[in-house]
Amino acid sequence: GELGIDSPTNMDTSPDETHFDVIVVGTGLTQAILAGALSRVGKKVLHLDRNDLYGGQMSSFSLQGLRDWVTNTTPAQGEDGFPIDVVQSAETRDSWQTIDIQPTTSDTSSYIDRSFTDLTQAPENAEVAESFEALARGSQYNIDLCPKMTLAGNQLVDGLIQSGVARYLEFKGLHSTYVHTDGALRFVPTSKSEIFQDTFISPLEKRSLMKFTKFCLEHPSDVDDEQQYQQFVSRPFVELLKARKVSSRLQNFILYAIAGASVDQNTANSHLMTTEKGVLRVKTYVESIGRFGSCAFLYPLYGVSELPQAFCRLSAVYGGVYILRNGPKQLLVDSSTRSFKGVITEQGHRFTADHLVSELDYLPINSSMSIKETGRVRHLLAVLQGTVKADATAPVVFVIPSNALNNADVIRVLQIGHESMCSPKGKSLIHLMMRDCASATENLQQALQFVVQQGAAQMFKQRSKPVATEQESESELESAESDEESSLVSESGAESLTPQQLQAAEEKKEQKRMERRKQKEARTKRRLAEQEAANTFVQPRVLFTFSYLQVQRRVDGLDIANVHFTEDLDDDLDMDSCVVEARALFTSLFPAEEFLPHTANPDEQNDEEREMEDLATYDLPEDSIPTTDTVETTATTEDNTTAVGMAWTP
Numbered sequence: 001g002e003l004g005i006d007s008p009t010n011m012d013t014s015p016d017e018t019h020f021d022v023i024v025v026g027t028g029l030t031q032a033i034l035a036g037a038l039s040r041v042g043k044k045v046l047h048l049d050r051n052d053l054y055g056g057q058m059s060s061f062s063l064q065g066l067r068d069w070v071t072n073t074t075p076a077q078g079e080d081g082f083p084i085d086v087v088q089s090a091e092t093r094d095s096w097q098t099i100d101i102q103p104t105t106s107d108t109s110s111y112i113d114r115s116f117t118d119l120t121q122a123p124e125n126a127e128v129a130e131s132f133e134a135l136a137r138g139s140q141y142n143i144d145l146c147p148k149m150t151l152a153g154n155q156l157v158d159g160l161i162q163s164g165v166a167r168y169l170e171f172k173g174l175h176s177t178y179v180h181t182d183g184a185l186r187f188v189p190t191s192k193s194e195i196f197q198d199t200f201i202s203p204l205e206k207r208s209l210m211k212f213t214k215f216c217l218e219h220p221s222d223v224d225d226e227q228q229y230q231q232f233v234s235r236p237f238v239e240l241l242k243a244r245k246v247s248s249r250l251q252n253f254i255l256y257a258i259a260g261a262s263v264d265q266n267t268a269n270s271h272l273m274t275t276e277k278g279v280l281r282v283k284t285y286v287e288s289i290g291r292f293g294s295c296a297f298l299y300p301l302y303g304v305s306e307l308p309q310a311f312c313r314l315s316a317v318y319g320g321v322y323i324l325r326n327g328p329k330q331l332l333v334d335s336s337t338r339s340f341k342g343v344i345t346e347q348g349h350r351f352t353a354d355h356l357v358s359e360l361d362y363l364p365i366n367s368s369m370s371i372k373e374t375g376r377v378r379h380l381l382a383v384l385q386g387t388v389k390a391d392a393t394a395p396v397v398f399v400i401p402s403n404a405l406n407n408a409d410v411i412r413v414l415q416i417g418h419e420s421m422c423s424p425k426g427k428s429l430i431h432l433m434m435r436d437c438a439s440a441t442e443n444l445q446q447a448l449q450f451v452v453q454q455g456a457a458q459m460f461k462q463r464s465k466p467v468a469t470e471q472e473s474e475s476e477l478e479s480a481e482s483d484e485e486s487s488l489v490s491e492s493g494a495e496s497l498t499p500q501q502l503q504a505a506e507e508k509k510e511q512k513r514m515e516r517r518k519q520k521e522a523r524t525k526r527r528l529a530e531q532e533a534a535n536t537f538v539q540p541r542v543l544f545t546f547s548y549l550q551v552q553r554r555v556d557g558l559d560i561a562n563v564h565f566t567e568d569l570d571d572d573l574d575m576d577s578c579v580v581e582a583r584a585l586f587t588s589l590f591p592a593e594e595f596l597p598h599t600a601n602p603d604e605q606n607d608e609e610r611e612m613e614d615l616a617t618y619d620l621p622e623d624s625i626p627t628t629d630t631v632e633t634t635a636t637t638e639d640n641t642t643a644v645g646m647a648w649t650p
Contacts, residue, residue, distance in 0.1 A: 019352045020046040020321075022589065023343060025328055026359030028056025029308045029575060030566045033159070033582035033596075034357060036314035040163065041593045045320040046351055047312065048343070050327025053305070054312055056359055057110055057550075057569045060303030060422075061143050063383070064136040070114040070546050096341055098330040099364045099560075109361060110568050111145065113549040119542050132544065135383075140424040142303035143381065146550060146569055147414050147431050149174060149297040149395070153288035154576040155583075157298070160310075164599035168310040172420050173295030175394035177257045180404040181249045185455055187462070188257040190289055190296060205247050212246060212254070216282040229279065237278030238265045256399040256410060258285050262571045263435050264402040264409050271375075271435075297573075299395045301421045307575070314599075331356070331364055331560070339561035355589055357564045360553050368559045375552040376436035377571045380444040386540030387428040388451055389459040393419050397573070398455065400447055407443040409435045412573065413451055428540070433571065436549060444547075452540050460537045564588075 021043040024035045031047075032054070038045050053059060061069060118132055150156045160166040178185040189195040195206050219229045232240040237259065241251050255261045255273070259281040263271045273281075288296040300306045316322055323345075332342035332352065342352035360371060389396045398413040405411075417428035430451065432444045497505070555565040564585055570577050586595050 018350065020044040021353065022046075022355045022357060023048065023328075023351060023353040024357045025049070025343075025362050026056045026566075027051070027054040027308055027312060027324075028359055028566070028569075029058050029304075029311070029578040030582050030585075031056065031357065031359060032308035032311035032315070033579055034585055035320055036163065036165065036311040036318075037582065037586050037596045038590075039315040039318035039320040040597060040599070041590070042318075043590070043593075045315055046353065047315065047320055047322045048327050048345065049324050050346065052325050054309045054324075055145075055305035056308070057146055058148070058304045058308060059145050060305035061141075061145070062136070062139055063132075063141040063143065063544075066141075066143050066381075066546060067116050067132070067136070067544075070116045070548065072114070096332050097335045098344065099333055100330055101328055101362050101364055110551050110553065111548050112551060113547075115547045117545045117547075119544060135424075135427075135543070141383075141429075142305075142422045143429060144304050144416075144422075144431070145548075146304070146379075147416065147573075148304050148569075148575045149299045149573055150575050151284050151288045151296055152291040152298055153284050153296075154574065154579075156576050156579045157291075159579055159596050162598050163314060163596040165310045165314050168313055169306055170301045171292070171298040172301060172394040173293045174297035174299065175295070175389070175392040175396050177397045177399070179252050179257050180398070180400045181252055185398055185458055186249075186253075188253050190258070190285075191294060201250065205250055208244075208246055209250055209253075212241075212244060212250075213282060213286050215244070216279045217286060219279060229275070232275040235275055236265065236272040237261075237275045238272070240275045240278070252399075252401050254282065256401060256412075257397070258282055260285075260573055262410060262412065262433075262573075266402070295394070297397075299416070299420055303420075303422055304575075328358075328362060331563075333560055337561065338559065340563045355562045355564065357566065357585060357589075359566055360555065360568060363555070363565070364560070368557050369565075370556050371553045372556045373551060373553055374568075375571065377433055377550040377552070378436045378440040378444060379546075379548050379550060380432040380441075380448060381546040382430040382432075382448055382452075382542050383423070383544040384428045384430055384452065384540045385426070385543055386456075386538055387417055388415050388430065388456045388540060390456075390538075391459075392417075395420055398451055400450075405443070405446055405450055407434070407447065408437045408439050409443075411443065411447045413447065414573075427543075435571070441547065448542070448545075452542060456540050457537065 022035075022038055023046045024031050024038075025048050027047065027049045035045050035047050049056075051059075120131060160169065177188040177190075179188055180186070186200050187198070189198045189201075192210070195201075195209060198206070201209070215225055219225050228240075228243070232243065238251065238255060241254060246254065255265050255278075259273060259278045261273050261278075263269065265272055285296050292298060312320070312322065326345050326347050326349070328343035329346045330344040331340065332344065332350075333339065334341050340353075340356050342350060343356070344350050363369060363371060388398075392415065395417075396415040398415070400407060400411040400413070402409050411432055411434045414431045414433075415428060416422045416431070418425045423429055430448065432447055432451075434440055434444060437443075550569070550571075552568045552570065554567045558565070566581060566585070583595050586593070
């Protein structure tokens with residue numbers, strides 16, 4: 001989706017307006033947060049992107065758009081862009097030279113090795129009458145390239161609330177998390193009540209889990225615990241769990257569901273989570289529960305691209321200039337100082353700036369800078385007829401540890417459906433991710449088959465039992481009819497009615513009685529149908545699959561001053577690394593400025609303005625009129641929102 005800022009905004013056509021404090025290239029979450037923070041403190045920001053929608057690596061597509069992207073049939077970027085009336089007289093000097101920027105292709109993008117499979121004609125889908133073209137009509141799908149969530153207690157949520165960006169967003173709380181343990185998908189209890197009600201983990205394990213979460217929350221307060229923490233602080237988190245005699249199945253719960261480890265933690269590799277990071281993640285997870293409902297994770301309605309769009313909107317509100325479908329083609333560099341001076345866009349427009357912040361798809365050619373690959377994540381996305389966990393009213397996470405299904409590494413599965421405004425009713429999205437290896441594609445296909453077949457059947461057996469709605473009793477019906485009769489008679493008084501009027505009243509009463517009985521029969525029939533449907537297992541079917549490889553990169557040997565490249569998205573389900581990187585960039589550029597300062601709710605501002613206007617309309621004694629500092633303002637909010645509108649949808 002787009003913000004509706006397809007053309008440049010807030011742009012003057014004078015030569016002076018071709019210079020900016022910072023040019024930001026790419027509209028991923030890190031770039032969007034940085035642009036919003038810079039504009040918020042009064043910096044002049046130009047935000048460019050050669051694509052025609054926001055989000056970068058966190059883009060969300062329609063079903064048709066995703067197929068076009070996967071099959072490389074998307075129109076070439078930079079073509080059919082909108083005309084821009086910009087004076088071509090930005091300052092230039094003889095010492096400035098141009099450096100070409102490599103064009104993005106399927107081989108240089110962060111997403112490669114893409115494929116699409118249409119299974120609507122498969123034998124198992126013989127009953128599916130809809131074609132891809134029929135299903136792809138409209139905009140009912142919002143499919144994330146790289147689905148992520150946010151913990152309710154992390155820095156991103158704090159930034160959303162403080163900056164006021166939360167007003168543009170709505171979230172769904174994560175419904176539940178399951179980990180494949182002992183041959184089946186097991187529910188991961190998180191709250192105290194869920195832990196004590198759980199029938200899978202033993203009483204001893206419940207005590208162990210409660211004790212460990214308390215250790216993570218309060219580890220500095222106990223001398224013995226703190227000594228143990230310091231002993232393991234830089235060692236793998238799994239070693240601390242073993243030292244505290246946490247059972248193997250609880251280790252799976254803590255490592256993969258709560259701490260969010262994305263790779264196998266029981267084999268030697270460079271991606272093992274440290275104790276310092278693991279304890280902090282458990283602490284943040286536990287503290288997140290209850291902040292916006294009983295869940296720890298939040299997922300944005302309409303897909304994760306809503307977050308970059310919201311921060312881009314913040315930047316535009318405070319003067320940021322946005323140009324889509326027109327990315328930079330060349331850098332302007334002072335050859336004498338080897339410092340950045342500006343860009344020339346694909347449409348030939350010249351802009352100068354003090355700094356450039358860019359994503360890695362815009363790396364200069366003929367430079368000593370190089371991209372270092374830091375990892376690869378294989379994605380498999382499936383569009384289902386039906387859903388795996390049918391009674392879920394929010395996204396669900398399934399985790400399959402290494403070797404549970406003969407898989408080489410951890411597989412994470414995210415179910416997103418109609419309740420998150422990401423698919424039509426009756427359809428759902430299943431997104432599987434794992435670190436790339438020789439068997440990754442085969443492992444993901446096997447995991448998809450398991451989740452859709454055995455997993456769905458297991459979820460149905462463990463579902464919340466449908467509660468039969470209590471039927472209206474005959475006495476209630478008779479009572480209602482008696483009330484109607486009384487009201488009919490009392491309208492003019494029984495003694496004043498003629499026999500004909502009494503007969504008409506009786507006929508009217510009988511008509512009302514028949515209408516109520518028909519309504520009751522219809523409600524009963526509908527309830528029985530709903531209960532029968534809820535008690536009938538419907539096997540979900542895979543309609544389409546999309547496969548692609550996400551390459552994670554960073555820049556080595558940066559040799560142009562005032563040029564800053566952001567890293568690619570990591571493989572965590574949580575998005576907090578984006579705000580951490582944006583904050584670090586902001587501080588390095590403008591250390592004296594505040595990052596995402598508080599933005600008052602417009603309702604709060606309007607309330608204060610109205611109070612002052614009301615006071616000004618009265619002829620009060622001068623000493624009775626309060627100053628602005630003493631006027632009290634209030635802002636009413638609903639129970640499920642914060643003071644700045646951080647909405648949580650139950």
